[in-house]
Amino acid sequence: xxxxxxxxxxxxxxxxxxxxxxxxxxxxxxxxxxxxxxxxxxxxxxxxxxxxxxxxxxxxxxxxxxxxxxxxxxxxxxxxxxxxxxxxxxxxxxxxxxxxxxxxxxxxxxxxxxxxxxxxxxxxxxxxxxxxxxxxxxxxxxxxxxxxxxxxxxxxxxxxxxxxxxxxxxxxxxxxxxxxxxxxxxxxxxxxxxxxxxxxxxxxxxxxxxxxxxxxxxxxxxxxxxxxxxxxxxxxxxxxxxxxxxxxxxxxxxxxxxxxxxxxxxxxxxxxxxxxxxxxxxxxxxxxxxxxxxxxx
Amino acid sequence: xxxxxxxxxxxxxxxxxxxxxxxxxxxxxxxxxxxxxxxxxxxxxxxxxxxxxxxxxxxxxxxxxxxxxxxxxxxxxxxxxxxxxxxxxxxxxxxxxxxxxxxxxxxxxxxxxxxxxxxxxxxxxxxxxxxxxxxxxxxxxxxxxxxxxxxxxxxxxxxxxxxxxxx
Numbered sequence: 001x002x003x004x005x006x007x008x009x010x011x012x013x014x015x016x017x018x019x020x021x022x023x024x025x026x027x028x029x030x031x032x033x034x035x036x037x038x039x040x041x042x043x044x045x046x047x048x049x050x051x052x053x054x055x056x057x058x059x060x061x062x063x064x065x066x067x068x069x070x071x072x073x074x075x076x077x078x079x080x081x082x083x084x085x086x087x088x089x090x091x092x093x094x095x096x097x098x099x100x101x102x103x104x105x106x107x108x109x110x111x112x113x114x115x116x117x118x119x120x121x122x123x124x125x126x127x128x129x130x131x132x133x134x135x136x137x138x139x140x141x142x143x144x145x146x147x148x149x150x151x152x153x154x155x156x157x158x159x160x161x162x163x164x165x166x167x168x169x170x171x172x173x174x175x176x177x178x179x180x181x182x183x184x185x186x187x188x189x190x191x192x193x194x195x196x197x198x199x200x201x202x203x204x205x206x207x208x209x210x211x212x213x214x215x216x217x218x219x220x221x222x223x224x225x226x227x228x229x230x231x232x233x234x235x236x237x238x239x240x241x242x243x244x245x246x247x248x249x250x251x252x253x254x255x256x257x258x259x260x261x262x263x264x265x266x267x268x269x270x271x272x273x274x275x276x277x278x279x280x281x282x283x284x285x286x287x288x289x290x291x292x293x294x295x296x297x
Numbered sequence: 298x299x300x301x302x303x304x305x306x307x308x309x310x311x312x313x314x315x316x317x318x319x320x321x322x323x324x325x326x327x328x329x330x331x332x333x334x335x336x337x338x339x340x341x342x343x344x345x346x347x348x349x350x351x352x353x354x355x356x357x358x359x360x361x362x363x364x365x366x367x368x369x370x371x372x373x374x375x376x377x378x379x380x381x382x383x384x385x386x387x388x389x390x391x392x393x394x395x396x397x398x399x400x401x402x403x404x405x406x407x408x409x410x411x412x413x414x415x416x417x418x419x420x421x422x423x424x425x426x427x428x429x430x431x432x433x434x435x436x437x438x439x440x441x442x443x444x445x446x447x448x449x450x451x452x453x454x455x456x457x458x459x460x461x462x463x464x
Binding site: 003005006008009010011012033035036037040041043044045053055057058081101104105106107108110111 | 320322325345346352360361363365368369371412415434
């Protein structure tokens with residue numbers, strides 16, 4: 001059943017401070033809407049529970065990308081198109097730009113926002129594993145001020161977050177310290193374009209003296225929230241290349257995930273393919289190291 | 298169900314003409330264009346942002362008008378397929394779709410043409426990969442896409458011959 005427009009309120013106060021005041025006056029009553037690529041789908045299908053919405057679209061305070069001495073601060077209202085067009089994001093956070101390119105069509109990338117993707121908290125969201133391996137922090141804003149929380153741990157359950165009823169995600173802070181890391185990401189969907197992921201792995205790794213000396217792995221669509229794969233990372237750390245390394249890492253992965261079984265894929269398929277992606281990452285990490293050693297000689 | 302929202306006035310420019318409409322703020326831009334302004338070029342396909350047949354240009358950027366609450370179009374400049382078509386003749390992208398058989402039943406065509414306009418603004422001489430990506434959000438069930446891709450390349454070819462640009 002279609003929704004009836006007359007049953008919904010939507011206001012656009014035009015300033016972030018006015019949005020936050022409205023949300024503080026009636027905590028939990030107003031649902032923020034940015035580009036509408038998620039909420040308008042629910043609305044169109046008659047599934048949008050909220051009846052009062054407040055628009056964040058076009059707020060200049062939320063649509064900036066700023067480089068401070070330490071960080072890149074991405075406003076939560078930046079669209080996927082904004083991310084793809086920004087040279088510093090592309091240079092310093094290639095996994096995020098790649099995820100942005102996977103997220104829906106051009107029209108949806110022109111409207112969908114990074115903040116919306118985070119708050120919507122879909123376990124299948126393409127950008128979230130990238131934010132996790134880059135160890136993003138979130139700047140949350142309310143009339144009480146701003147607080148900063150690590151992105152890891154922000155999702156507390158299926159479509160649940162640590163956001164308070166009067167808060168919004170104002171910005172995403174990223175520290176550019178992965179310049180010499182090998183980046184890997186791969187999304188597996190039903191088809192190449194515009195499919196919701198069955199699985200999505202983002203990975204960063206660095207080798208020194210033939211050993212993996214840092215590694216970060218995060219996976220989407222595997223559980224009810226995106227997951228950082230700590231145990232799998234531990235199984236790789238400090239190790240040299242060997243067939244046993246891949247076997248151990250796959251075992252560690254299997255031991256730390258309990259995949260979802262849903263309309264998009266089965267748990268068994270997810271486990272197997274996650275292992276394949278992990279293997280591809282590990283092999284590409286050592287292949288890159290080998291290539292750079294040969295290049296130096 | 299009770300009515301919680303009142304109507305409001307929203308002003309925007311559509312195809313160069315200023316309009317003010319009295320609407321519910323959560324009405325979909327698609328419905329306002331079609332029902333209030335009589336611009337039926339944008340179609341409703343899926344109603345969930347997957348098919349692109351409701352595509353319009355909002356401040357020059359391609360959007361699915363089924364996913365835009367009309368209040369968010371306040372103060373914007375909109376271009377629909379009707380506005381792309383010149384007084385006489387056809388826009389070069391329309392002409393290319395006609396010449397190359399890029400349109401069959403026609404339902405996807407307005408969106409496909411606007412997506413092509415956005416694509417050629419970003420990539421005036423696109424690769425096949427860029428065409429595939431640029432039109433990836435616009436579904437066609439008739440052509441199998443090959444003739445649509447031919448149409449896009451035809452535009453770049455004829456415009457290059459004329460020394461002009463499409464956008």
